[in-house]
Amino acid sequence: MSVSRAASRALALALAPCLALAAPAAGAGEAAPPGPPARVVSINLCTDQLAMLLAAPGQLVAVSYLARDPRASTMPDAAMAHDITYGQAEEVFLRRPDLVLAGTYTTRATVELLRRLGVRVEELPVVESLQDVGTQMRAVGRLLGRPAEGERLAAAFEAGLAALRREVARRPRAALYYANGWTGGRASLAGEILAAAGFANVAEAGGILPLEQLLLARPELVITGEPYPGASRAEEILAHPALLPLRREGAIADAEWVCGLPGVLKAIARLGALQAEVAR
Amino acid sequence: MNRAVLPLLALLVAGLFLGSLLVGPAALGLGESLRALVAGGQERDAVALVMQEVRLPRALLGLLVGAALGLSGAALQGFLRNPLAEPGLIGTSASAALGAVIALQTGLAAAHALALPAAALAGAGVSVALVAAIAGPRGGALTLILAGIAVSALAAALTALVLNLSPNPFAASEIVFWMMGSLADRSMLHVWVAAPCIGLGALLLATTGRGLDALTLGEDAAEALGVNLARLRLAVVAGVAAAVGGATAVAGAVGFVGLVVPHLLRPLVGARPAALLPASALGGAAMVLAADIAVRLIAPDRDLKLGVLTAIVGAPFFLHLIWRLRARLA
Numbered sequence: 001m002s003v004s005r006a007a008s009r010a011l012a013l014a015l016a017p018c019l020a021l022a023a024p025a026a027g028a029g030e031a032a033p034p035g036p037p038a039r040v041v042s043i044n045l046c047t048d049q050l051a052m053l054l055a056a057p058g059q060l061v062a063v064s065y066l067a068r069d070p071r072a073s074t075m076p077d078a079a080m081a082h083d084i085t086y087g088q089a090e091e092v093f094l095r096r097p098d099l100v101l102a103g104t105y106t107t108r109a110t111v112e113l114l115r116r117l118g119v120r121v122e123e124l125p126v127v128e129s130l131q132d133v134g135t136q137m138r139a140v141g142r143l144l145g146r147p148a149e150g151e152r153l154a155a156a157f158e159a160g161l162a163a164l165r166r167e168v169a170r171r172p173r174a175a176l177y178y179a180n181g182w183t184g185g186r187a188s189l190a191g192e193i194l195a196a197a198g199f200a201n202v203a204e205a206g207g208i209l210p211l212e213q214l215l216l217a218r219p220e221l222v223i224t225g226e227p228y229p230g231a232s233r234a235e236e237i238l239a240h241p242a243l244l245p246l247r248r249e250g251a252i253a254d255a256e257w258v259c260g261l262p263g264v265l266k267a268i269a270r271l272g273a274l275q276a277e278v279a280r
Numbered sequence: 281m282n283r284a285v286l287p288l289l290a291l292l293v294a295g296l297f298l299g300s301l302l303v304g305p306a307a308l309g310l311g312e313s314l315r316a317l318v319a320g321g322q323e324r325d326a327v328a329l330v331m332q333e334v335r336l337p338r339a340l341l342g343l344l345v346g347a348a349l350g351l352s353g354a355a356l357q358g359f360l361r362n363p364l365a366e367p368g369l370i371g372t373s374a375s376a377a378l379g380a381v382i383a384l385q386t387g388l389a390a391a392h393a394l395a396l397p398a399a400a401l402a403g404a405g406v407s408v409a410l411v412a413a414i415a416g417p418r419g420g421a422l423t424l425i426l427a428g429i430a431v432s433a434l435a436a437a438l439t440a441l442v443l444n445l446s447p448n449p450f451a452a453s454e455i456v457f458w459m460m461g462s463l464a465d466r467s468m469l470h471v472w473v474a475a476p477c478i479g480l481g482a483l484l485l486a487t488t489g490r491g492l493d494a495l496t497l498g499e500d501a502a503e504a505l506g507v508n509l510a511r512l513r514l515a516v517v518a519g520v521a522a523a524v525g526g527a528t529a530v531a532g533a534v535g536f537v538g539l540v541v542p543h544l545l546r547p548l549v550g551a552r553p554a555a556l557l558p559a560s561a562l563g564g565a566a567m568v569l570a571a572d573i574a575v576r577l578i579a580p581d582r583d584l585k586l587g588v589l590t591a592i593v594g595a596p597f598f599l600h601l602i603w604r605l606r607a608r609l610a
Contacts, residue, residue: 179450181465208581210305211465212330230448231384233457237465242333 036145350564353538368535371431379403477526489554536594
């Protein structure tokens with residue numbers, strides 16, 4: 001791109017909010033363009049990975065930088081083939097997307113600014129159950145104009161899930177414990193993964209579970225994430241001496257259960273093996 | 281001096297220490313929890329684990345951190361002969377936090393057990409030495425406060441910078457902890473980090489009593505009485521650095537304790553710094569233990585920071601002091 005074109009593009013972008021104010025909903029009110037979107041940008045880790053699984057070659061222009069982080073993403077290598085953004089409206093807009101995939105927790109200001117600039121933004125909710133996983137796979141397939149691929153991915157997931165279901169003689173008490181003392185309740189994707197693997201979750205609802213209450217709930221196993229590099233007080237609680245004998249660090253890779261992806265099956269299989277070990 | 285002051289303060293601290301052990305999100309019976317505290321070996325059930333590994337370190341740290349801050353405040357006020365001297369206000373706590381954060385984020389703290397308190401001590405030491413050099417025993421309140429503002433602003437900014445640049449996604453949100461302080465979910469490991477440092481600082485500061493008493497007569501009179509001012513300065517600087525460094529490395533920067541406590545106790549023990557030192561140590565322990573109990577009662581599941589409560593009590597007090605100072609100068 002020549003310097004002058006880049007400059008004029010930047011100027012247009014700088015002016016865009018004013019223009020959008022002057023002519024509200026320039027394009028925002030239009031119906032979705034006919035035919036599958038040709039330039040898709042994803043700015044959410046979960047939609048990144050679903051789009052990489054489902055998009056046609058060349059259809060996905062950019063994913064978020066998190067998709068390349070092996071800690072958060074199950075597909076860091078695939079993400080290397082795509083351009084990345086840090087999810088700021090400016091960089092997303094400059095890639096001229098005709099569809100932006102975002103999560104409902106993506107920065108509100110970014111989503112709203114993009115919409116005012118006339119970009120079609122589709123927000124996908126956080127997956128909160130195993131049931132939602134297939135639903136979201138189909139939804140992203142439809143948004144990308146590839147419903148057959150979405151259906152195939154969802155069907156494969158559901159078949160894999162059915163194959164993993166098994167009867168267990170005893171459900172060991174387990175807790176999910178994350179930085180800052182957060183726990184995953186039963187009605188969450190992580191909670192359902194735990195249950196599917198044959199554990200009983202000591203926490204009914206998710207949220208902050210004080211260390212004292214976690215200890216008093218007498219879990220047989222405490223499953224924690226892998227610590228990040230650098231140090232933080234938030235993660236220090238996971239290394240508390242009182243938790244050490246119960247803790248299994250990184251029994252599950254964080255990437256495998258933050259999003260509703262095929263990787264969820266791997267998480268269930270791995271936790272199932274752990275269950276067999278603990279229940280003995 | 282009122283002879284009953286020290287025993288009464290000790291009694292208060294003991295009561296608050298017990299209270300700290302008994303307050304927590306898990307509702308445990310009085311007898312049950314106290315029995316669990318001394319249970320050992322095979323009987324260590326979940327309640328024992330909670331009492332010994334969660335609540336005991338928290339109460340011990342409240343005691344240690346409070347004593348360190350109260351003692352340091354009294355020593356600094358005596359040495360600088362300035363009622364506004366306080367580890368939080370002159371930037372000692374903020375600099376100790378900077379040292380601790382650097383040790384944690386560079387991985388030094390994980391590599392060597394002594395690196396964390398040593399770095400906090402170094403941070404605190406540099407700031408006390410700097411402020412003592414700028415303001416000095418002869419310096420007025422204004423130079424002291426201005427130097428303190430500059431040092432704490434710089435240290436706080438650098439702390440925020442280091443945390444923002446950390447590869448750890450949680451680090452940046454912990455800027456608040458390092459500036460406000462908290463005792464939540466600390467373990468015995470933290471007690472072992474803080475205790476030797478604070479103990480060393482307390483020992484050093486305890487030797488300064490006679491010198492500080494003499495200094496109330498002025499520097500020349502103190503020297504005539506045989507007080508070695510250079511040595512006194514070294515003991516105060518090193519003692520405050522060790523005590524505040526140890527406390528801040530594990531609990532973050534808790535402000536105003538060293539300001540409020542010596543002022544409240546001075547009328548009770550008389551104007552002698554030597555008498556004020558032990559009283560302020562006990563008073564500081566009582567204040568931090570009480571604040572830590574209040575934190576858990578007001579917002580049990582929020583990890584409300586200690587500094588919030590000490591500032592709510594301390595800041596109006598500080599304004600009141602400035603007001604009186606202004607009236608005296610006018």
